[in-house]
Structures are given as C-alpha cells and as structure tokens.
Amino acid sequence: MLSQTEENYLKSLFHLGDEAGTNELAVFLGVKPASVNDMLKKLKEKKLVNYEKYGKISLTGEGRKKAIEIVRKHRLWETFLYEKFAFTWDEVHEVAEQLEHIQSAKLVDKLDEFLNFPAYDPHGDVIPNAKGEMPEVHKKTLFEEEVGHNCTMVAVKDNSAPFLQYVTQVGLSINNKIKVLARHDYDQQMEIEVNGKVSSISPRFAKNIVIVCNDCAKKKKAGKGRNN
Amino acid sequence: MLSQTEENYLKSLFHLGDEAGTNELAVFLGVKPASVNDMLKKLKEKKLVNYEKYGKISLTGEGRKKAIEIVRKHRLWETFLYEKFAFTWDEVHEVAEQLEHIQSAKLVDKLDEFLNFPAYDPHGDVIPNAKGEMPEVHKKTLFEEEVGHNCTMVAVKDNSAPFLQYVTQVGLSINNKIKVLARHDYDQQMEIEVNGKVSSISPRFAKNIVIVCNDCAKKKKAGKGRNN
C-alpha cells in the first residue's frame, strides 16, 4: 500500500510527463528538490519510477498504472461533487485532492456506476475507465463544431449564475450529447438538439461550452494547463 | 487543523467516555501506552483534553466538539455507503474510517441534505446533527415494541439476502417510521404499517429489526459495544 505522499508523487509525475526533472517536480509539489530526491530513491526501490542519478525521471508501467488509478478517482469524485452536490467547477478540486486517496475498490466502482460511467470531469478532462484506458481527445467550443456533427459536452468556460441557468434551461449538462443542426451566417446563432429538444443559442453561449466531437477523427497532444 | 491521528485520538476518547486511562486508550487505538502518553501531552497543550500525570483523561469542551464532528461525519458516510452504494452493514465502517477525515464543511452539509438529514446510521447509532446535538436514545427490537406505538427503524440484526429482501418487500428501510398495529397472542405474528402499507410479520422477522420508539420516554445510558 502506498502512502498519500507516494501517491501524490506518482500522480504529479504522470501530469508532468516523461521528461520531468527533480526541480520541476519539486516546484509542482511545493517541496524542495532535496525532498524529491529522497522520495525518488524510495519509489525507484519500489519499482514505480525509472530514475538514475542526474537523469530524467519517468514512471514504470506499474507506477503509471497506479497514477492513473488516482487520476481516475480524482476525476470521478470531482464529477460526483459537481453533479450530485452542486459544487462549482472551481470548488471540486480541493476536496477531490483528499478523496482521491480513499482506499476501496468497491467505492470507486459504485461511484462510477452511480454517475453513469462518465467520460469527462467538470473541467472537461477525460476520466480513465476501470481498465485504466484514457482516450486522447480533441476539445473545442460548441461554437467551433461543424454543422451536422454530434458531440459531447465536457465542460463550461463561464461559471456565472446567469450562464449556468441558461445551460440548465437548454437541458444541457456535462457528459450530455449535443447535435449541431445549423449555424446561421447572418448572426451566427446556432440550432442544437439535446435529448430531442431543439434550442437556438447565441455565439456567445456556444463559445462557453466545451465539447468533444464524436464524429471527428481523434488527434492532438495533451497540453500542460491545469491538471486533474 | 488536526492531523488524522489527532482526530482518531479524540474520537476514541469520546467513545471511551470520561473515565478513560492510558492503557485503555492504547488498547482501543491499537498502539502502546507510551505512544498514548506522548499524544496526550500534545492534546493537552492544544487544550483538547484534560489530563494530569497519573490522572484520568477527559475531553475539554473544544475536544468534545471536535470528536462529535468526526463521529457525525463517520456516521453520515456510513449511511451514504449503505443507502446509496449498497454497501452492507459490515462493509461501511472500514471506508467511513477513512472518509471521516475529509475536510470540507460544505461536503458534510451536502451529504446530510442528500441523505435527507438521517437520524441513525446503519448500525442504529444516532447521527449528531449539524449543531453537535446527539439525543440519548433507547433501542430495542420491533418485536419488543408496544402495540399502538410509533417507532423508527434504525438497524437490522440479520444481514442475509433473504431477510433483506423481505425487509424491502415490506417497504422498510433505515430511518423509516413504523406503526405497530397488533400482536397476535396465538403465534405472536405482528401487524405493522409502513408508509400507509400494512404488513403481517413473523416474530422472527420482528426480532431482527432494531427500532427506537417515538412514543416512549427517553432514558438509559450508552453501552460499550461496537462504536461508530
């Protein structure tokens, strides 16, 4: 069993990618490089990281697997807080940071099921499935989506009450399917269909909905913005 | 902010009551008396326990308040796991033992609301309310309840599938109100009403349902069985 600290190191390495250095990881975790160095020796000993003196750090297969489990739990809990407990977009992370360390396979399974196996968390990040699979995904705004395509809402960019009310009114919420019926050249107003309900939305509204296209081919690399 | 360890010491003192000794607490926590001694000095320093060398240990007002918060969280999470995630009676404790340390006032409030402000956890123990109030309560089996009285189901004694199926069929679940309509002298079969639905139940069934009478006067002291 890994300690919470060890779990956090693995998760951080996962977010930093395979070319991480000691200082970089130290900054990311908010500790000193000396502390990271100590921990790397322990994690190497446990076969969770590949690490040689003065070399770049990377996760082993086992380390990566562990890291993904934690990311999965983090994002499932964020989704839970957002969807069931009306936490806002910006409140979920801090609590998920704690909840991700709860040890119970059954709890994770039930949580996943309870949320109806969500694909994205409230920040629009992909939730790894129970097998640890994590499809690469190309996010864009609803405004950028092609007419005729089907897509999945993965996040909002605006978190203000009026906007969110509007979102609710249109029948939208995260992990919902949307079909783009039309975009009018005149004022760029769009027609969309959600759960059989057709709505007309403004370009401003459309630009604040983040989606993943279900009809576009997958491509693109993950960026380095906010993680989790 | 208290560490998880400190929280566990406070909670244990709460369960042991105000005449606890060093060894007793050590056994309860599964550590050595020397460790307890160290921690007591720290907790005294923080004004959370009353403690003098060779004297009995007790919680201060502040310590008790903290302890009750943790018990509240523990029991709310147990109820959550039981009611929403189909954990059994005996599975909830271990996970609640972890969840009780999650720090988020909002989460606790939402959890309470989500569960509809439950009064009892799946073991039939009283859940302290948001103010830290914890009414003393006299538990007995449904079989022992007086005819004509109203009571609240607080726990089951049998956790087998056939029994639980029967419980469901009768429309019963924890925190539900039950009215005892009759008990037949011939075979001690009972008539009860749950949510307007009348059922006839066997004495064996009734003996496996733990209730609190809503019509009886409150009395009795808390025992020292399984806690939490």
Place this chain on the structure above:
DNA sequence: TAAATTTGTTAGACTAGCCTAACTTTACTT
C-alpha cells in the same frame, strides 16, 4: 573552451508518530 548558471545530490537536522525497556506511582491483596 572556460566561466557562469542552472540543475541535481548529499549530509545533517527536525517533527510526528510510533516503538521497547526500564522505571515510578497507584491500586489491590493478603
């Protein structure tokens, strides 16, 4: 290519929480 800068490592120290072993106080028994 040599100096300067950045990056990474090591040694030594600290705290929290635990331990064992030895000791002291209190409580119980005869």
Place this chain on the structure above:
DNA sequence: AAGTAAAGTTAGGCTAGTCTAACAAATTTA
C-alpha cells in the same frame, strides 16, 4: 501495613517526510 500487581511515565530510538546548506554535475553563454 507490606508486598505484589497493574497502570502510567520516561528515556532513547526508529521511520517517513520534510528542510537547509554545502557541494557536484550538466548545461548554457561569452
């Protein structure tokens, strides 16, 4: 009232995880 047993304390030591300060390697820059 002694003597023994039980309960409680202390000293010293261990590990995990952190730190600072000094040092070493690698990289950048002149």
